[in-house]
Amino acid sequence: MSAPSPGCWAIDLACSRSGVAAPLDTPQFLSPAGAPWLVRYALDPARGRELRARLGSRPWSLWRYRELLPVADFAARVDLGEGGTPLVEWREEARGVSLLLKVEAGNPTGSFKDRGLSLAVNRARELGAPGVELASAGNAALALAAYAAAAGLRCRVALPADTPATVGERCAAYGAEVITSPGTLVDARLRLAQEPRGDWDLSTLREPYRVEGKKTMGLELVEQLGWRYPEWIVYPTGGGTGIVGMHKAFGELERLGLVSGERPRFVAVQMEGCAPIVRAFDAGLSEAPAWESPETRVWGLRVPKALGDFLILNALRQTSGLALAVSEEEVAEVQALAARRRGLLIGPEGAAALAATLRLVERGVIGPGERVVVFQTGHPANYR
Numbered sequence: 001m002s003a004p005s006p007g008c009w010a011i012d013l014a015c016s017r018s019g020v021a022a023p024l025d026t027p028q029f030l031s032p033a034g035a036p037w038l039v040r041y042a043l044d045p046a047r048g049r050e051l052r053a054r055l056g057s058r059p060w061s062l063w064r065y066r067e068l069l070p071v072a073d074f075a076a077r078v079d080l081g082e083g084g085t086p087l088v089e090w091r092e093e094a095r096g097v098s099l100l101l102k103v104e105a106g107n108p109t110g111s112f113k114d115r116g117l118s119l120a121v122n123r124a125r126e127l128g129a130p131g132v133e134l135a136s137a138g139n140a141a142l143a144l145a146a147y148a149a150a151a152g153l154r155c156r157v158a159l160p161a162d163t164p165a166t167v168g169e170r171c172a173a174y175g176a177e178v179i180t181s182p183g184t185l186v187d188a189r190l191r192l193a194q195e196p197r198g199d200w201d202l203s204t205l206r207e208p209y210r211v212e213g214k215k216t217m218g219l220e221l222v223e224q225l226g227w228r229y230p231e232w233i234v235y236p237t238g239g240g241t242g243i244v245g246m247h248k249a250f251g252e253l254e255r256l257g258l259v260s261g262e263r264p265r266f267v268a269v270q271m272e273g274c275a276p277i278v279r280a281f282d283a284g285l286s287e288a289p290a291w292e293s294p295e296t297r298v299w300g301l302r303v304p305k306a307l308g309d310f311l312i313l314n315a316l317r318q319t320s321g322l323a324l325a326v327s328e329e330e331v332a333e334v335q336a337l338a339a340r341r342r343g344l345l346i347g348p349e350g351a352a353a354l355a356a357t358l359r360l361v362e363r364g365v366i367g368p369g370e371r372v373v374v375f376q377t378g379h380p381a382n383y384r
């Protein structure tokens with residue numbers, strides 16, 4: 001019942017640190033090495049041709065890549081229409097470059113967190129979870145609450161007390177129990193641990209399936225570009241599941257023979273008030289020590305310590321990528337520019353990514369003719 005469906009090409013789980021394997025049909029959280037598990041697939045170019053031939057008749061949601069998504073019962077899945085988001089052009093005529101914004105705000109709860117939590121909640125239900133929970137800066141809580149409601153699972157979310165009130169109200173509207181806690185995400189997680197009830201923790205990278213949902217961003221953008229890589233991907237980085245997931249997706253597409261050539265250079269963007277990945281990247285470290293007192297109003301990026309730090313840093317270095325921090329003022333300026341000049345209301349995390357991109361264009365690091373995909377990860381109304 002809980003093994004992947006026959007149409008899916010998944011074979012097992014592998015520890016991202018030691019490579020040790022585990023079966024797909026049992027619940028797994030962190031590996032014995034304390035690292036995230038990643039799903040492995042059996043892939044070859046013949047399967048790539050098969051997949052490509054089938055895509056033409058499939059709707060534009062993340063489920064079009066079902067062979068690469070390990071659910072047991074595809075027909076019975078919870079599906080709120082996640083994924084299938086557009087690339088919207090942003091021209092910088094003066095600089096001769098054209099950026100592509102991957103606009104994730106149209107997802108069911110207004111952010112790309114829906115992709116990961118769709119897969120994680122579907123798998124939690126299939127594997128027999130009594131309920132689900134996580135601590136979140138906002139958007140993950142909204143996504144979890146919505147998918148848990150649709151899956152008929154009990155749901156509890158813990159939010160830092162200064163999270164905008166609308167987040168907790170919307171989670172409650174989905175029927176979730178909402179706990180608030182002083183301090184950061186780390187303190188909010190402790191609150192859940194203080195009152196354990198045996199529900200599954202679906203926090204970033206603590207279970208293997210959120211990455212699988214997030215990787216569909218990489219599958220989509222390569223397909224949308226005509227099975228070619230862009231030169232750059234600029235990503236507002238908190239827990240980093242998107243970078244880890246897209247890097248994984250590119251490996252899978254290469255083994256399927258669906259894309260080739262240089263992988264895109266990843267740019268991880270963080271806030272000056274909470275930039276553990278940028279600091280570790282600049283210092284040449286392979287892991288990122290926790291940021292002491294995170295201070296930023298860009299909630300999705302207020303992540304002082306990422307469990308997958310070594311995977312993010314690895315993806316940046318393997319792709320000759322970069323890591324950059326931007327200021328609160330730059331974010332506000334770019335949000336105003338996008339709204340007034342381009343008719344786009346963008347969220348603060350996406351604005352951080354765009355601000356970093358414009359800086360790289362200004363400095364000539366990104367040049368004319370290069371394709372750049374800039375992630376716009378969530379709708380600003382989620383924080384109002």
Ligand SMILES: *Cc1c(COP(=O)(O)O)cnc(C)c1O
Pocket residue numbers: 111112113139140204236237238239240241242243300301347349350377378379
């Ligand atoms: C969670 C979140 C991020 C950070 O995403 P990661 O994949 O965890 O790095 C960025 N933007 C928004 C809107 C988010 O909700």
